[in-house]
Amino acid sequence: MAIYDKKHRMRVLIIFRKLTTVFKIVRCELNPFITGGNFVKYNKYPHSVYIVFACNFRFLCGGSVLNQAIILTSAHCFEGCDVKKYEKVEVKYGHEKITNMKSVNMKKFVLHEKFDDSSLIHDVSLLLTVKNIPLSNSVKRVVLMKRPPTAEYAYVSGWGMDEKNKLQAAMKHTYARIQKTEVCKSMGSLPWGVFCAGPLTGVGAADEGDSGGALVVNDCIQIGLVSYKVRKLSLVAYTNVSLYLDWIKKHARALRCSG
Template identity: 35%
Template structure:
């Protein structure tokens, strides 16, 4: 999918009891290495069919709600289908497949500036949470400078545009806002990161994939990259949207 130009100690398990109701920007793991789903059990692969078909990543908020980028589902109006594959690093072996019943895009999402690039999906059937499918943790704030990881099934080679059917991961270091600003304007709710390994970053098809710490705290989700700085991915800062995620997840879950 082609996009257009252009931190409390409280934490959130989005869980509800059953009784509770240029810069040119690319949607983006180039480089990195293959990994196991048990190390990234929150990862869910999305196949989005609207006017065209494209792929994205997402993360598990609870057994029925997924978190992704707004641009992954933007433009899906009357006729659409979103298939969600989970539970295995190899897409050819996935046996847990769900369809989305609906989704909510942030009300102030801007498809040109990529502001407020966040959305949630509601599944028709619950995911069977286990060691291969686990929830992420979202806190109201998180530290800068930490090492985190991003995993996805997107493009693995920018020259050939070859997609991967096996999950890949890349290590990322969250950069301070003043340093991110050197690469281009980032409004509120954005953050950037860089891999300690050269030529390693999220790529096309990794949009919506989670940036997480080793304890499964989600810091961000892949939003875009500046074409002039392909190894500096920009993420939606999920802590910034803590209250939005909580309220919209409740509405979808109890709808």
């Protein structure tokens, strides 16, 4: 799925056309989009997943492994999905190359009850897989903390096209400078619980298709979820996951126990 463009609300038609073009070339190369950045081995980000949605239309998002059956991603990724019925959502994991990834289907999902798709406040969700994802040396949980370490830079990863619209078949990553509030104001009024990171302009940021992906420090500590950007800047707005730790714990337990 394209990262949400809050200002211009570029949505289904443009996204669908891009995905149709991509599917004609190769099935798994959808369009997560790290501008700039470098190719990287999966073991650098063993918590990362690639989520293919087929609700009202086909698109994708990123996400991260919380445990064997729970994935953390952004709420806006589920646009067009009905929480009350079975939806075809596939979670891919385990390798930097898309063609070598394993997959498992989603069983159910939950959105933050106060999520608003206009302001993108509370842009956080969880999904439950139909069977466990085997954890190993190559697939690991992400770490969540209420008080994560302070850092000047963090990293975000994804699969797919680059800034030249060149199709990629393997994971890429880039670093993002965690910006001060004064800089983030250039994006307009940010929702509660959101911070921004990345360069003001140019390449080196999350972009189309990276929604729901993890922004991490110290390799495995997740501090943010890719939420949206405004078209004129390269800055990206991230949901601050440390503020949602209690919500995540409560609903992850409820999803897991509901079977």
